[in-house]
Amino acid sequence: MERKDFIKTCSYSCLGLMGAAFFLEGCAAPKYLHAELDKEFLLVPLSEFELGSKDEKKFRKYLVAYNSQLKYPVSIFRISDMEYRALLMKCTHKGTELQVYGDRLQCPAHGSEFTQNGEVQNGPAEAPLRTFPVHVDSNILKIDMG
Ligand code: FES
Numbered sequence: 001m002e003r004k005d006f007i008k009t010c011s012y013s014c015l016g017l018m019g020a021a022f023f024l025e026g027c028a029a030p031k032y033l034h035a036e037l038d039k040e041f042l043l044v045p046l047s048e049f050e051l052g053s054k055d056e057k058k059f060r061k062y063l064v065a066y067n068s069q070l071k072y073p074v075s076i077f078r079i080s081d082m083e084y085r086a087l088l089m090k091c092t093h094k095g096t097e098l099q100v101y102g103d104r105l106q107c108p109a110h111g112s113e114f115t116q117n118g119e120v121q122n123g124p125a126e127a128p129l130r131t132f133p134v135h136v137d138s139n140i141l142k143i144d145m146g
Pocket of ligand 1: 093095096108110111112124125
């Protein structure tokens with residue numbers, strides 16, 4: 001094999017591995033967390049987003065919080081250290097509980113899709129998802145369900 005062909009083959013292999021890593025990350029099962037409800041605030045420790053070791057910190061892009069007092073779970077997306085988005089996982093079409101995949105929420109009933117901002121990506125749903133204000137208080141996320 002010539003040097004040029006070898007480099008070409010290695011480049012394709014690297015691209016394939018990067019694609020596989022991206023695909024696996026996107027397909028990784030979401031973390032489900034039982035979150036405490038304090039009056040109207042759903043409390044989620046920030047440490048729940050942490051992955052990896054202290055030397056090499058990585059973070060989950062999202063997790064799903066639930067509490068038996070809530071009819072639907074809440075997906076929480078980590079945008080940055082201080083910015084998070086919380087969305088009620090209730091389809092605005094006919095109320096089916098949504099599933100979260102990567103940066104999207106999908107409805108298993110009729111296929112509606114929503115972005116991590118809650119906007120409709122694909123119908124039949126027309127209205128955006130309900131969102132909640134999120135406050136970062138020390139090491140806790142306080143999601144205002146009120
Ligand atoms: S209930 Fe979700 S698309 Fe119909």
